[in-house]
Structure formats: structure tokens, C-alpha cells
Amino acid sequence: MNEDYLHKDTTVIHSGYDSNAHHGSLAVPLYQTSTYVFETAVQGENRFSGEEEGNIYSRLGNPTVRVLEERMTVLENGKGALAFGSGMAAVSAILVHLTKTGDHILCSRGIYGCTFGLLSIMQKKYNITHDLIRMDTEEEIEQAIRPETVCIYVETPINPTMELVNLQAVANVAKRHGLRVVVDNTFTSPYLQNPLDIGADFVVHSATKYINGHGDVIAGLLVGNDKEEIESIRMSVQKDYGGIISPFDAWLLIRGLKTLSIRMERHSSNAEKLIAYLKKQKLVEAVYYPFDVDNPQYALAKRQMLAGGGIISFTVKGGKEGAQLLMDRLSLIKIAVSLGDAETLIQHPATMTHSGVPEGERRQMGIEDSLLRLSVGLEHADDLIADFTQAFAVVEMMMTKHL
Numbered sequence: 073m074n075e076d077y078l079h080k081d082t083t084v085i086h087s088g089y090d091s092n093a094h095h096g097s098l099a100v101p102l103y104q105t106s107t108y109v110f111e112t113a114v115q116g117e118n119r120f121s122g123e124e125e126g127n128i129y130s131r132l133g134n135p136t137v138r139v140l141e142e143r144m145t146v147l148e149n150g151k152g153a154l155a156f157g158s159g160m161a162a163v164s165a166i167l168v169h170l171t172k173t174g175d176h177i178l179c180s181r182g183i184y185g186c187t188f189g190l191l192s193i194m195q196k197k198y199n200i201t202h203d204l205i206r207m208d209t210e211e212e213i214e215q216a217i218r219p220e221t222v223c224i225y226v227e228t229p230i231n232p233t234m235e236l237v238n239l240q241a242v243a244n245v246a247k248r249h250g251l252r253v254v255v256d257n258t259f260t261s262p263y264l265q266n267p268l269d270i271g272a273d274f275v276v277h278s279a280t281k282y283i284n285g286h287g288d289v290i291a292g293l294l295v296g297n298d299k300e301e302i303e304s305i306r307m308s309v310q311k312d313y314g315g316i317i318s319p320f321d322a323w324l325l326i327r328g329l330k331t332l333s334i335r336m337e338r339h340s341s342n343a344e345k346l347i348a349y350l351k352k353q354k355l356v357e358a359v360y361y362p363f364d365v366d367n368p369q370y371a372l373a374k375r376q377m378l379a380g381g382g383i384i385s386f387t388v389k390g391g392k393e394g395a396q397l398l399m400d401r402l403s404l405i406k407i408a409v410s411l412g413d414a415e416t417l418i419q420h421p422a423t424m425t426h427s428g429v430p431e432g433e434r435r436q437m438g439i440e441d442s443l444l445r446l447s448v449g450l451e452h453a454d455d456l457i458a459d460f461t462q463a464f465a466v467v468e469m470m471m472t473k474h475l
């Protein structure tokens with residue numbers, strides 16, 4: 073069947089797997105093996121030399137992992153994919169692949185705290201420098217390019233501020249200057265946004281989040297638009313740095329992915345109900361959500377995303393103390409980092425996910441002490457609203473007493 077014409081709701085379930093090749097098994101079999109038996113010594117020699125295709129050792133490839141990689145390739149409209157043991161393993165693999173000492177990376181104004189940590193290590197140890205800039209217009213991006221710039225690395229929406237990067241502007245500038253573009257697509261999942269279609273060269277995911285969706289796996293994915301290059305990363309950086317995924321975790325991701333489309337729709341519709349609610353609360357100062365009609369980037373969001381997704385950021389009155397008071401009063405909504413799970417989670421970026429970013433840099437990224445990040449889950453929206461309502465009532469009472 074020509075998969076090009078299938079909808080994503082279908083490919084998340086079927087792509088990359090032929091049950092006829094696996095004893096008719098409906099579910100993708102779990103190949104929990106470290107190595108593979110060669111029929112003869114010469115077959116082993118030929119597999120190593122590349123003369124014969126086939127399995128060698130699970131750090132170099134595994135049939136269960138391959139189903140996941142092929143499914144992700146289809147979902148991101150790419151040409152090849154690699155699965156990793158964490159999102160950070162995927163991020164570090166692509167940055168190691170693209171850079172050498174003396175190079176420069178241009179980044180979106182905000183990035184995940186550990187990606188920032190990785191860039192700091194690369195700067196200190198290998199003199200690979202970076203700049204974090206706004207990327208609303210082509211001029212802004214163009215002005216920041218240096219002779220030693222080799223790639224543009226962006227998150228959109230940005231963790232945790234939910235600011236967007238104009239992907240078309242990035243792609244246009246990159247094309248003119250011969251730069252490679254890497255987009256961290258974790259916050260939208262391939263169901264809501266496909267950066268390779270807009271001109272990116274690589275997409276990375278923390279598959280820990282929406283791809284899995286069930287809060288029980290740490291994993292990462294890298295998808296590219298050039299099969300040969302992806303295979304060369306498999307047989308170099310991935311093989312020799314070794315940050316691979318376990319077959320069982322790949323199996324769980326394949327299982328989680330099957331419901332990606334219905335999950336993303338529910339995350340988005342729940343988030344829209346919560347946005348409407350939060351905007352009316354006295355203790356809430358500002359809300360940040362791409363598909364909020366009052367968001368200045370709403371038109372851009374509509375151009376590059378199918379829906380707003382499940383993440384909302386908002387600031388509350390009372391700074392860090394106000395934010396912590398509210399978190400401690402929530403009951404159904406859990407205080408935890410990570411996102412994209414069935415459970416609604418809330419976290420405080422300044423003291424949690426982005427606490428490793430120096431304060432000055434953090435403020436430049438727009439991460440205030442009063443900012444909270446909510447990962448809206450799959451519960452009934454009314455129950456989430458009820459939890460907020462009881463929490464706001466207590467916090468308001470406590471704040472009034474304080475004054």
C-alpha cells in the first residue's frame with residue numbers, strides 16, 4: 073500500500089510493520105536480544121563489511137527499534153530516523169554530528185535547561201559557541217550569523233515560555249547561508265507540526281513526552297530528510313557514543329504512539345478550556361498558549377501548527393511564593409516535571425527544569441519566578457478546573473491574610 077496517502081491517525085498504528093514477516097503477530101514483537109547469531113563466519117564478515125544486510129548487535133540496530141524508527145520517519149515526513157535512550161541523547165548526537173571545534177550554533181531565545189547545559193559543555197570543552205536570539209524575522213536571524221555558524225537549533229514552542237519561532241523564516245535564512253536546521257519538536261509531536269515540511273533538516277524529540285504519552289519511558293528520536301546521512305549517524309555517533317534505546321522501551325513507544333492522534337486532540341481541547349478559565353482568574357497575571365486568540369503569535373501558530381497542544385504557561389500574583397502556594401494547594405494536578413502524559417502535571421521552571429540556567433540568562437529567556445508550566449492531561453476538563461478553583465480559593469484567602 074502506498075503510505076503517502078494515509079492519514080496520520082492511520083500511520084501511527086500501521087507504518088513500518090508487516091505482520092506477515094512476523095508469524096502474523098498483530099502486535100509488534102519484542103526482540104529483547106543483545107546480539108544475533110550468524111549462520112557462518114563468512115556471513116558475520118559480510119554483515120560487518122556491509123555486503124550483506126542484517127542484524128549484527130543491538131547497539132547497531134534491532135527489529136523492534138526499527139519499526140519505531142520507520143513509523144517516526146513516516147510521521148515526520150522524513151527519510152530516516154534513529155531512536156535513542158533519552159531526548160538528550162538525540163540532541164547531543166545531532167549536535168556532535170553537525171559541529172567541530174570553533175563552530176557556532178544559533179539557537180532560539182529559549183531552550184530546554186539540559187540542552188542549555190549541553191551547549192555550555194560544548195562551549196567550555198570544545199570551543200563550540202552559541203547565541204540565543206529571537207527569531208521572529210529573517211533580518212533578526214541574518215544579523216546573528218557569523219562566518220563560523222554551521223547550524224540553527226530551535227525549539228518551537230519554546231520550553232517553557234511557549235513562545236514560537238517562525239520556522240519558515242529560519243528555513244529561508246538557512247537555505248541562503250548553507251546552514252543546517254535542527255528543530256526540537258517535542259512540544260507539538262509529529263501530529264501537530266512537521267518542521268521537515270517547512271525546510272528543516274532534522275527533527276529531534278524527547279519521546280519521553282507525547283510520543284510515549286504514558287509517563288513510563290525515557291527516550292529520544294532523531295528524524296532526518298536524508299536517509300544516507302541518518303544511516304551514517306547510526307554507524308558513527310550513535311554506535312560509538314552508544315546512547316541507544318532498549319528494545320522494550322521502543323516497544324512501549326510503539327504501543328503509546330497508536331493513540332497519538334486522539335491524545336493530541338484531547339490535550340488540545342482540554343488546554344483550550346483551561347485557557348478560557350485561567351484568563352478569568354484574579355490571581356493569574358498572564359497566560360501563554362499558541363492558539364489563544366489574544367496571543368500576538370496566534371497567526372504564526374495557525375500557519376505552522378495544527379492545534380495548540382497540551383502545554384500552557386501562566387504567571388501568578390505573588391512571585392515565586394505565589395507560584396509555590398498554588399502548586400501546593402492542587403490535589404488532582406500533580407507537581408512534577410516532564411509533560412505529555414495522561415496525568416496533568418504542573419512545575420515551576422525557575423526552580424525546576426530551568427534551574428541550571430544562570431539567573432540572568434533565565435530572565436532573558438522570559439522565565440520569571442512567577443511562571444508556572446502546566447502540562448494538560450487527558451482527564452475531564454471540568455475536574456481540572458474544579459481542582460484549580462479550590463486551590464485558588466485557598467491561596468486567595470492566604471494572600472489576603474498576609475496583606
Ligand code: LCS
Pocket residue numbers: 158159160161163184186187227231256258259277278279280290291292409410411425
Ligand atoms: N527537549 C525538550 C524540549 C524537552 O522538554 C526535554 C525534556 C528534552 C529535550 C530532553 O528529553 P529527555 O532526555 O528528558 O527525554 N524536558 C523535560 C521537562 O520539561 N521536564 O522534565 C524533562
